[in-house]
Amino acid sequence: xxxxxxxxxxxxxxxxxxxxxxxxxxxxxxxxxxxxxxxxxxxxxxxxxxxxxxxxxxxxxxxxxxxxxxxxxxxxxxxxxxxxxxxxxxxxxxxxxxxxxxxxxxxxxxxxxxxxxxxxxxxxxxxxxxxxxxxxxxxxxxxxxxxxxxxxxxxxxxxxxxxxxxxxxxxxxxxxxxxxxxxxxxxxxxxxxxxxxxxxxx
Numbered sequence: 001x002x003x004x005x006x007x008x009x010x011x012x013x014x015x016x017x018x019x020x021x022x023x024x025x026x027x028x029x030x031x032x033x034x035x036x037x038x039x040x041x042x043x044x045x046x047x048x049x050x051x052x053x054x055x056x057x058x059x060x061x062x063x064x065x066x067x068x069x070x071x072x073x074x075x076x077x078x079x080x081x082x083x084x085x086x087x088x089x090x091x092x093x094x095x096x097x098x099x100x101x102x103x104x105x106x107x108x109x110x111x112x113x114x115x116x117x118x119x120x121x122x123x124x125x126x127x128x129x130x131x132x133x134x135x136x137x138x139x140x141x142x143x144x145x146x147x148x149x150x151x152x153x154x155x156x157x158x159x160x161x162x163x164x165x166x167x168x169x170x171x172x173x174x175x176x177x178x179x180x181x182x183x184x185x186x187x188x189x190x191x192x193x194x195x196x197x198x199x200x201x202x
Contacts, residue, residue, distance in 0.1 A: 056091035
């Protein structure tokens with residue numbers, strides 16, 4: 001079955017193709033059954049892939065959509081198969097994170113953050129962490145270190161925790177959720193692989 005130009009993996013292949021790790025099992029469940037819920041999740045995954053760090057999107061595309069084996073992906077990227085498995089688990093974790101992230105009105109969020117946070121850089125960090133979910137990407141865009149991004153993000157969140165939860169609870173929930181997942185909000189670099197992959201997916 002094709003969804004948005006992508007093919008659904010045959011359920012009979014799931015057992016041999018997917019890890020039993022939590023993140024991978026979660027992703028596999030999206031592809032297993034052609035239910036309406038699965039279709040909706042699939043559409044969301046396709047949209048979310050546009051916001052993933054490039055290599056994570058590559059791995060998800062090649063493994064889940066183009067149905068390459070982990071050993072083939074390892075050959076393309078010049079890494080080991082266990083590395084491919086690990087990166088797929090991280091990518092699946094990020095997708096699960098994005099699917100579960102609390103939603104807020106973006107314009108209201110920006111306006112309220114500017115009232116709450118006196119430093120413009122703090123406002124930019126919070127907005128970019130919400131938009132990109134990737135602290136290395138935020139650091140790159142602002143020309144600062146990841147350590148500074150993380151420090152200022154946590155400091156701003158602590159400031160929010162002292163506010164009235166009835167008024168600002170939705171923002172506290174959003175950034176608490178991001179804070180709890182900072183370990184997956186990292187980016188890895190994408191090498192050139194298009195030429196290498198062509199003969200494997202044709």
